[in-house]
Amino acid sequence: MSEITLRNICKMYDKDHYAVKDFNLEIHDREFVIFVGPSGCGKSTTLRMIAGLEDISDGELWIDGQLCNYFEPKDRGLSMVFQNYALYPNMTVYGNLAFALKVRHLPKDEIDRTVKQVAKTLEIEKLLERHPNALSGGQKQRVAIGSAIVRRPKAFLMDEPLSNLDAKLRAQMRIELAKIHKETETTIIYVTHDQTEAMTLGTKIVVMKDGLVQQVAAPAEVYNNPANLFVAGFIGSPSMNFFKALVTEEDGKAALLLGNAASGRKVFLEGKRAQRLLKEEKDREVTLGIRPEDIYEYQEAVDGGFEKNTVGLEEVVDTREMLGAEVILYFESQGKTQSVRLKPENQSKPGETIKLYMNPEKIQIFDAETEENIFYEREI
Amino acid sequence: MNQSGATVAPGRNFYKNQISKEELEALKLEMNKKALIKRRSQTIFRLAVNVLVAFVVLLPLLYAISIAFMPSGELFSLDLNLFPKNPTIQNFVSALKNVPLLQFILNSFLVAGLITLGQIITCSLSAFAFSFLEFKGKGILFMIVMATMMVPGEATIISNYLTVGNLGMLDTYSVLIIPYLTSAMGIFLFRQFYMTFPMSLYESAKLDGCSNLRFILKILIPLTKSAIGAMAVYTFINAWNMYMWPLLVTGSDKMRTVQIGISMLNSVDSQSITLMIAGVVIIIIPSISIFIVGQKQLIRGMFSGAVKG
Numbered sequence: 234m235s236e237i238t239l240r241n242i243c244k245m246y247d248k249d250h251y252a253v254k255d256f257n258l259e260i261h262d263r264e265f266v267i268f269v270g271p272s273g274c275g276k277s278t279t280l281r282m283i284a285g286l287e288d289i290s291d292g293e294l295w296i297d298g299q300l301c302n303y304f305e306p307k308d309r310g311l312s313m314v315f316q317n318y319a320l321y322p323n324m325t326v327y328g329n330l331a332f333a334l335k336v337r338h339l340p341k342d343e344i345d346r347t348v349k350q351v352a353k354t355l356e357i358e359k360l361l362e363r364h365p366n367a368l369s370g371g372q373k374q375r376v377a378i379g380s381a382i383v384r385r386p387k388a389f390l391m392d393e394p395l396s397n398l399d400a401k402l403r404a405q406m407r408i409e410l411a412k413i414h415k416e417t418e419t420t421i422i423y424v425t426h427d428q429t430e431a432m433t434l435g436t437k438i439v440v441m442k443d444g445l446v447q448q449v450a451a452p453a454e455v456y457n458n459p460a461n462l463f464v465a466g467f468i469g470s471p472s473m474n475f476f477k478a479l480v481t482e483e484d485g486k487a488a489l490l491l492g493n494a495a496s497g498r499k500v501f502l503e504g505k506r507a508q509r510l511l512k513e514e515k516d517r518e519v520t521l522g523i524r525p526e527d528i529y530e531y532q533e534a535v536d537g538g539f540e541k542n543t544v545g546l547e548e549v550v551d552t553r554e555m556l557g558a559e560v561i562l563y564f565e566s567q568g569k570t571q572s573v574r575l576k577p578e579n580q581s582k583p584g585e586t587i588k589l590y591m592n593p594e595k596i597q598i599f600d601a602e603t604e605e606n607i608f609y610e611r612e613i
Numbered sequence: 614m615n616q617s618g619a620t621v622a623p624g625r626n627f628y629k630n631q632i633s634k635e636e637l638e639a640l641k642l643e644m645n646k647k648a649l650i651k652r653r654s655q656t657i658f659r660l661a662v663n664v665l666v667a668f669v670v671l672l673p674l675l676y677a678i679s680i681a682f683m684p685s686g687e688l689f690s691l692d693l694n695l696f697p698k699n700p701t702i703q704n705f706v707s708a709l710k711n712v713p714l715l716q717f718i719l720n721s722f723l724v725a726g727l728i729t730l731g732q733i734i735t736c737s738l739s740a741f742a743f744s745f746l747e748f749k750g751k752g753i754l755f756m757i758v759m760a761t762m763m764v765p766g767e768a769t770i771i772s773n774y775l776t777v778g779n780l781g782m783l784d785t786y787s788v789l790i791i792p793y794l795t796s797a798m799g800i801f802l803f804r805q806f807y808m809t810f811p812m813s814l815y816e817s818a819k820l821d822g823c824s825n826l827r828f829i830l831k832i833l834i835p836l837t838k839s840a841i842g843a844m845a846v847y848t849f850i851n852a853w854n855m856y857m858w859p860l861l862v863t864g865s866d867k868m869r870t871v872q873i874g875i876s877m878l879n880s881v882d883s884q885s886i887t888l889m890i891a892g893v894v895i896i897i898i899p900s901i902s903i904f905i906v907g908q909k910q911l912i913r914g915m916f917s918g919a920v921k922g
Contacts, residue, residue: 234663284820285820286816286819286820305822306816306819306822307819307820307822307823311822312821313816313820314818315811315813315817317811317813318815319811319813319814319816319817321814321818321832323832323835323836324837331821332818332821333821333822333823336821336822336823336827337822365854380817382820384821574907
């Protein structure tokens with residue numbers, strides 16, 4: 234059992250500069266929590282505060298009902314995996330795995346049993362006699378994870394553990410991490426700037442920016458129901474397209490005018506969403522967000538029944554990326570590079586004009602000033 | 614294909630884009646032979662140059678050894694005599710008889726050994742603090758420590774003398790050892806080594822529940838063996854060669870060190886170069902042997918920072 238609660242956690246390096254501000258989070262047993270955000274957003278600092286490697290400037294950290302602000306790192310019962318593995322180069326793999334147990338003065342045969350068992354789980358039994366410098370990156374990573382597991386901590390803290398690996402190994406280790414999480418049944422707090430890792434591994438994602446938590450939700454929730462412009466743009470690759478648009482009313486529908494009125498580019502919203510939009514933002518400029526996979530060609534739009542909702546959206550293709558199962562076309566609009574994800578049958582070449590249809594159901598609208606998502610549905 | 618392929622110049626059949634197995638084999642043998650000869654001649658050349666340079670560098674030392682075996686009359690002659698014509702060990706015998714050289718060697722060993730040990734302990738501890746711990750004024754404190762390197766020993770020698778004199782420590786082992794128990798140079802050297810280790814190593818040890826002292830003993834020291842070796846050799850030889858301070862603070866034969874012992878051989882009324890050189894040769898032996906034992910460590914320590922990266 235492990236419950237970790239962070240209440241208004243702050244980190245200040247100097248008087249009025251917050252590295253982390255009012256961080257609130259409840260982490261339940263066996264959750265896989267991901268802190269994600271661009272570099273310098275305070276995610277690593279938060280993790281290090283939980284570990285006890287940084288002082289908490291303000292706020293409370295509760296682990297299993299105990300206030301842990303002033304506990305020594307070793308007394309918090311957590312273990313950490315570092316980006317650069319932090320293996321002791323002078324010890325063999327066995328020595329590395331056994332070190333934390335030796336420090337705790339456990340009996341020798343128990344240490345031996347635990348180390349061998351962990352080595353078996355991670356399939357590093359053959360490496361036990363080797364020194365870290367004789368291991369490959371992936372093997373080092375396994376050993377680092379092993380030396381974290383061996384202590385049976387209340388929770389694992391992982392600080393970008395995969396970022397030193399190459400792309401293929403990273404994908405492989407990602408799957409293994411998910412497996413380890415399932416097998417060891419512990420809580421994991423994981424820091425990454427890679428949103429693929431965040432989406433695939435996490436049961437709960439904490440999106441951060443400039444020391445502030447932007448949204449805490451399950452991966453699908455963060456993707457489909459982003460709280461604000463930043464979250465919408467950060468999660469997803471290629472990232473969400475944003476257009477400046479003016480909200481008007483036309484025949485009871487909400488019409489979003491993209492660019493100037495003369496261009497005639499319009500997207501219509503209907504029903505509840507339209508009402509909400511008109512109520513809050515009528516005749517105001519907003520930011521329209523739509524993911525590349527929610528933009529279609531004519532035939533699919535007809536199949537979806539929304540071909541009449543997009544008017545005049547014609548774009549010149551800049552670049553074409555063939556990815557096998559899909560094709561991504563990039564185009565310039567409103568001074569920004571936008572993208573659309575289409576079926577590989579699409580044969581558009583750079584320089585050609587393509588007609589695009591947005592699915593109005595998938596459109597998100599962000600307030601121009603607060604950048605909050607108008608359609609964001611708060612969890613109850 | 615003919616069998617004479619081996620003797621024909623390579624490339625004979627290349628225009629045909631074909632070559633028989635035998636020809637290829639012969640070609641390979643021939644090339645291997647050539648490469649071997651080239652490699653060997655290069656090795657011989659390098660060895661010869663090395664021997665020559667080593668001889669030039671070692672000449673004063675070798676000459677000193679040779680003088681030590683000469684009877685005193687033989688040195689001052691007009692002919693060039695690099696080698697003793699009538700080798701004798703009389704110089705060594707009288708050097709040992711005139712001054713208690715063995716006692717001095719023992720003293721020097723004790724002093725230099727304890728200074729080395731003390732410096733390794735104090736320097737590694739303070740270097741650990743300067744590289745892994747966070748505390749207020751760390752930068753300034755380190756700067757102050759480094760600044761002491763710029764103060765020449767001679768500048769403080771009088772005030773140090775007065776201090777130890779007032780403490781009543783003159784003419785003891787402790788006065789020879791205690792002022793040298795730490796060195797800014799050693800702190801700097803160790804700190805540079807410790808900085809090459811990632812901070813996460815220390816943090817990981819801390820999370821594992823490892824104390825600072827245990828971290829130093831179990832992880833840092835094993836990893837910096839070469840630095841310690843280099844530092845030990847350097848400190849030992851420096852301490853062995855100390856002259857001014859021991860001369861000032863020791864008075865009795867019981868406490869004097871070897872360097873002073875040598876100067877005692879050089880008395881005004883019975884100056885004998887051969888005798889002195891014999892004394893020098895005797896006292897060189899320990900420091901040279903320390904160097905021979907530690908040279909691997911010393912060189913590795915001096916260059917590891919540069920090569921390891």
